[in-house]
Amino acid sequence: MSKRIYGDEYGFQTRAVHTGNDVDSETGAIKRPITMANSYELPYDPTDVNWSSAAGNLYTRNGGSNQKYLQEKLASLEGGEDCVVLASGVAALSGLFFALLQSGDHVIFSSVTYIAVYRLLNELFNNKFHVETTIVDTSDLDAVRTAIRPNTKLIHIETPGNPTLTISDISAIADIAHEKGALLSVDNTFASPFNQRPIELGADFTIESLTKYINGHGDAMGGAIIGKTEYLDIIRAQSQINLGGTISPFNAWLIMRGSVTLPLRMRQHNENALKVAKWLEAQPCVSFVAYPGLERHKGHETAVKQMSPGFGGVLSFGLKADHDTHNRFVSCLKVITSAVSLGHDESLIVFLGENDERQYLYPEEFHNGFFRFSVGIEDVEDIIEDLRQALKTVGLL
Numbered sequence: 001m002s003k004r005i006y007g008d009e010y011g012f013q014t015r016a017v018h019t020g021n022d023v024d025s026e027t028g029a030i031k032r033p034i035t036m037a038n039s040y041e042l043p044y045d046p047t048d049v050n051w052s053s054a055a056g057n058l059y060t061r062n063g064g065s066n067q068k069y070l071q072e073k074l075a076s077l078e079g080g081e082d083c084v085v086l087a088s089g090v091a092a093l094s095g096l097f098f099a100l101l102q103s104g105d106h107v108i109f110s111s112v113t114y115i116a117v118y119r120l121l122n123e124l125f126n127n128k129f130h131v132e133t134t135i136v137d138t139s140d141l142d143a144v145r146t147a148i149r150p151n152t153k154l155i156h157i158e159t160p161g162n163p164t165l166t167i168s169d170i171s172a173i174a175d176i177a178h179e180k181g182a183l184l185s186v187d188n189t190f191a192s193p194f195n196q197r198p199i200e201l202g203a204d205f206t207i208e209s210l211t212k213y214i215n216g217h218g219d220a221m222g223g224a225i226i227g228k229t230e231y232l233d234i235i236r237a238q239s240q241i242n243l244g245g246t247i248s249p250f251n252a253w254l255i256m257r258g259s260v261t262l263p264l265r266m267r268q269h270n271e272n273a274l275k276v277a278k279w280l281e282a283q284p285c286v287s288f289v290a291y292p293g294l295e296r297h298k299g300h301e302t303a304v305k306q307m308s309p310g311f312g313g314v315l316s317f318g319l320k321a322d323h324d325t326h327n328r329f330v331s332c333l334k335v336i337t338s339a340v341s342l343g344h345d346e347s348l349i350v351f352l353g354e355n356d357e358r359q360y361l362y363p364e365e366f367h368n369g370f371f372r373f374s375v376g377i378e379d380v381e382d383i384i385e386d387l388r389q390a391l392k393t394v395g396l397l
């Protein structure tokens with residue numbers, strides 16, 4: 001018996017468990033299998049087959065079964081019509097930009113975004129393809145309005161933004177974009193669909209790095225674009241089938257498995273990060289803490305309006321210390337790992353900052369080096385104790 005669960009008559013957690021899964025019709029297994037085959041059997045007469053089609057099962061670059069299962073689930077969790085999953089978050093970002101933008105189009109993007117957005121739009125797309133770009137502090141709605149041009153095709157924002165946790169108002173920017181005939185894409189990686197669903201707030205596209213919270217276990221890379229089929233069919237044809245940024249079936253399967261516990265993990269990330277942010281805020285050696293769940297955060301009011309039930313697991317903070325003390329502090333950590341990426345089960349910290357070419361785009365407090373801290377789902381007492389003992393060892397407590 002088939003038990004396909006899609007609709008929003010079911011809760012988020014029920015859909016995280018069930019959507020995209022079904023009983024395997026051949027074996028009766030209650031989990032769909034991984035299909036690692038590159039090709040699927042052709043019909044008796046294949047002369048009418050469109051070799052560049054994503055419809056049906058033909059060739060795994062055009063779309064395989066495990067990708068499709070994951071797409072069903074993510075479209076449902078994000079409240080969107082359709083989804084394309086690709087090999088990484090950056091494949092999703094570049095896939096969206098490549099399929100949507102033409103020479104002569106103008107793009108506005110947030111001053112705080114994942115570094116690849118800056119490289120893609122501000123270096124590659126404008127130099128190679130003559131796409132015009134404007135970098136805007138999209139937490140300032142007047143600045144967004146002022147930056148719009150008659151040829152503005154897309155506004156791309158990231159909220160909370162990586163790495164400063166800057167908050168932009170999704171529904172207000174969707175209104176500004178749509179009034180001028182532009183589209184809005186939102187990188188939702190820091191929040192995850194558990195805390196924020198941009199399409200329900202008026203965005204045209206949601207981007208997720210599945211590498212982060214949605215997989216959540218730090219062992220597979222993937223990316224997703226969620227939106228209307230009308231656009232996603234173009235992205236599928238151009239960016240998946242022709243550019244070839246297809247996800248492997250194994251990674252799609254791992255992410256499908258990881259995403260089952262997204263709601264449980266996110267609750268713990270939300271709770272731990274808020275506790276850690278409050279603890280850090282109370283330490284005299286900490287120069288600032290950026291976390292949208294803190295009342296003093298500049299974007300707190302907007303975050304409360306568009307994020308629920310929590311504010312995610314990533315925060316940034318600074319120390320009143322010199323360069324080497326920052327590195328020594330990290331070397332003293334025992335529970336928290338020094339590594340890039342975020343949204344893993346374990347706590348990850350990275351010292352960023354002093355030589356970042358985009359620093360001029362960040363708020364002042366970020367200019368002397370800072371930590372991006374992805375608070376994991378360990379016991380929060382152990383995370384705080386780890387920070388405390390490391391600060392003490394380097395003489396800051």
Ligand SMILES: *Cc1c(COP(=O)(O)O)cnc(C)c1O
Nearest residue numbers: 088089090114162189209211222
């Ligand atoms: C990590 C990240 C990406 C890129 O994702 P990959 O899976 O590493 O390619 C995009 N956006 C944000 C906000 C990220 O944190």
